[in-house]
Each structure stands twice: as C-alpha cells, then as structure tokens.
Amino acid sequence: MATLIDGKELAKSIREKLKQEIIDLAQKYPGFRPHLAIIQVGLREDSTVYVKQKERAANEIGIEITLHKKDSTISQNELLNAVNELNNNPSVHGLLVQLPLPEHIDEKVITEAVDPNKDVDGFHVYNIGNLAKRHNTPTFLPCTPKGIIEMLKFIGVEIAGRRAVVVGRSDIVGFPMFMLLTRADATVTLCHSKTQDLPEILKTADILVVAIGKPEFIKGEWIKPGAVVIDVGTNAIEDNSRVSGVRWVGDVDFVSASNVASYITPVPGGVGPMTVAMLLDNTVQSAKKFWSID
C-alpha cells in the first residue's frame, strides 16, 4: 500500500514557519507586513470558496489581505484600472486576479497587466518566460507546481535522472510542472488530450503528476509499481450517501492506484493546501524583496 503524502500537514508546517518568519522580520524591520491583494470579479461560488481559503490562511499567519470585489459587469478597462492602482500601491506586495473572469474580459490582457514583481500566482508571461529559459530565474513560480516540488522534496524522492510523466498541459499546472521537473534533471514526457497509448507511457513514470480534471480517469493498472503519484484533480462527483450529495475525487482512481504506488496524494488534503501555502510563501518572499531583505 502506498504511503499518503499529507499535503494538509506539510502545508500547515510551512504556514507555521512563514508565520514565525513574519514575526521575526517585523521585530527586526518595524512596519514589515506582507500584503496580498486579491481582485474578485463576480460571485462565482467556487471562486468565493477559493478566495475565502486564501483569506483565512493569510490572516492566520499575519499576512495583510485586502479583497477587492468587482461587479461581474465591470468593463475590461475598469478592471485594468483596478489592477494598475494596486500595481502602483507600494504597500501591496502580491496581487492576484481570481480566475476565471467573465467572458467579456480577456484573461490574457488582465494577467499580463499585473506587475510581474507582484505576480504571486506566477502566471505572467514574463515569469513563465523566465521559467522556460533554463538559466533565468523567475521572480515567482506558479503555486501548484511549486508546491508539488516541495512535496517531492519532503518525501525525499530523487528527481534527477528519473523518468517523470505530466498529464495535462495547462499554463497553470502542466506546463510549469514539466519545466520544474526538467530543471530538476528528470526526463519528462508531457501528455495531453491528443496523447495516444497513455497507459503505456504512464508505465515509464517514476514520478507521475496528473492535472486534467477528469474524475478517477487514471487507473492503478496503468501506473508503474513503486511510482510517486501526485493527483492535482479535484472533481465533484455525485454521492447520495453524503449530506452534500457530492464527494470530491482526484483525476486518479485512488483505490487501485494506492495498491501500486509507493507514495500518493489524497484528494482532498493533498495538493490543494500546498497551493495555498505556496501563495503565502510567494507573498512573503515578495514583501522581503520590496523591503530589500535577503
């Protein structure tokens, strides 16, 4: 049976370290307080849940968080103005615009409008370009893949020279995950919706990261015995035995995968909490940079 990678517990210990770091720095540098600004457009229920998680976690560790709620009818230009205002506010160290945005707004334009030096989500083309260029250093790494690397370090798995497979080629997870594993000297195959013979390719993976949004799609029999399995998916499926009527599952069929993997992340409680912890970490690092603290 695979060992669970407890993302909740690991994220908690990271948050505690960050909390102490903020306390220590505030003593040494009076007035030091990392500040994360979030713009939320509209009232999407899932966005509200995610924003609340970030708010709670930030507050808990002493990061100032300001939430800027905008009506879903806001024009692109008005939203750009709101972004620019926070870009220009020297007390703000991290700025993110909660995605997705309403259809009349071009997400690309808004994402690129965020000051790359406050882009704690790590989505700006400038940060992604610096991630893609091997000898450059991005100011921020996208939170989910950054959190996954932390998990791999935590369990002590060797990455260099190992085979890795990333399933899903999103800008937010799949692609930056590919880059981070390649930078760590793994040999990585990037799979996606057009990939043929996925099971055969998965069999080569010492490290498998799945981020496709398809409930329980990856079967245990496709996985190489002893592989480390990181499941980024969080999918609601109907479950009448629950009061809520749903339960959350990953992209990996947990039961069958647990029988072959050496390590596996649960859903929920695996990757999710790490993503939030890395957002906090990016915000603290950004504040230190603004304060010229090494």
Add this chain to the structure above:
Amino acid sequence: MATLIDGKELAKSIREKLKQEIIDLAQKYPGFRPHLAIIQVGLREDSTVYVKQKERAANEIGIEITLHKKDSTISQNELLNAVNELNNNPSVHGLLVQLPLPEHIDEKVITEAVDPNKDVDGFHVYNIGNLAKRHNTPTFLPCTPKGIIEMLKFIGVEIAGRRAVVVGRSDIVGFPMFMLLTRADATVTLCHSKTQDLPEILKTADILVVAIGKPEFIKGEWIKPGAVVIDVGTNAIEDNSRVSGVRWVGDVDFVSASNVASYITPVPGGVGPMTVAMLLDNTVQSAKKFWSID
C-alpha cells in the same frame, strides 16, 4: 534507406518566395524594405561565418542588412546603448546580437534589451514566455525549431498524436522545439545530459530531434524503424583526407541512422540553411507588422 530532407533546397524555395513577396509589397507600398540589423562583438571566426551567411542571404532576397561591428573590449553599457539605438531606429525591423558574447558581458542582459518587437531570433523572455503559454502567440519563433516544423510540414509527416523525442534542452533549440511539437499535439519527451536509458527512450520516437553538439553520438540501432530524424548538430571532426583537415558531422551517426529512419536531414545542408531562411522570414514578417500589412 531513409529519404533525405533537403534543407538547402527547401530553404532556397522559401527564400525565393520571400524575395517575390518583398518585390510585390514594395510595388504596393512604395518604400517598403525589410531591414535587419546585426550587432557583432569581436572577431570570433565562427560568428563571422554565420554573420556572412545571413548577410548574403538577406542581400540576395532584397532585405537591407546593416552590420554593426563592435570591438571585443566594448563595455556592457556601451553595447546596451548600441542595442537601444537600433531599438529606437524606426527603419530597423529586425535586430539580433550575434552570440556568444565576450565573457565580461552578460548575454541575458543584452538578449532582454532587444525590443521584443524586433527580436527576430525569438530569444527574448517575452517571446519565449508567449511560446510557453499555450494560448498566447509569440511575435517571433526561434529560427531553428521554426525551420524544423517547416521541414516536417514539407515532408507531410503527421505530428498530432505521434510520439516525439527532443534530445537537448537549450533555450535556442531544445526547449522551443519541445513547445512547438507539443503545440502541434505530439506527445514529447525532452531528454538531456542527465537522462538515463537514452536508447530505450529514443525507441519510442516517431519524430526525433537531436541538438546536443556531440559528433555522431546517436546510433542507428537506438532509433525506431521508420522514424523521422532531424539532426541539428554541426560538429567539425578531424579528417586528414580533406584539404581543410576537417569534415562536418551531425549529432546522429548518419550512416547507421539512414538504414532505419524513414526521413533524415543531412549535415551540412539540412537544418542549417532552414535556420537562416526562418531569420529572413521573421524579418519580413516584422517589416509587414511595422507597416501594418496583414
């Protein structure tokens, strides 16, 4: 026996098309003339050869080319000034700084100083970031991988759904090649110096691109029968039977690979001429953009 992919011939036909396009556009838009500026620092013999190739090819098709030679003792600031001057010169549509630069100059700083809208090499972090973000469109694609995609289109090989292996993870070839093949819906594995079991991985490749600078390193018996083999390497090896004392070979052992591949690029006369043709293409496309020609 593999069919040769004649990059020299294909590049020639692309240059002829570009030449005609420039003639036609100059008739329609009096004064239209694409202009490529090259900065060369120092007197490296190989750089001089490459710059001459570009000069000759540009002149031949009606692109204006200006060569700005700088002493190898130029300071980084002086070089930055030279770059900025050409950035600000509205008659210049394409600007490249021939690499490598002398050791006292930070190549990263110089590469990022080039206006992304004139970056016909496609090396700027902004262009690489837009290449890495799946739904963005880079203003320019790096010339070598762009030329390789043209070759694959020319021979009519299907890319979508096929397995591809790229060996070498340079910013200039390996990484952007990985991205372009993934964008074309291939399933790509990126191999490098830390990859173990390279022969086993190569056996999965319907399309194999090698850019590692190791003479005749890849053996025919590692290659999947029927694969398309693209050899980016150009390595000089000693050959006393030649007047020059050297001959040029690729990263692939041509003789043994020809016996198993369906298509293969020769060295020289394969990828090299395509790279130069794509530089010209980028320059013409840039001039059209400056003239707001669709």
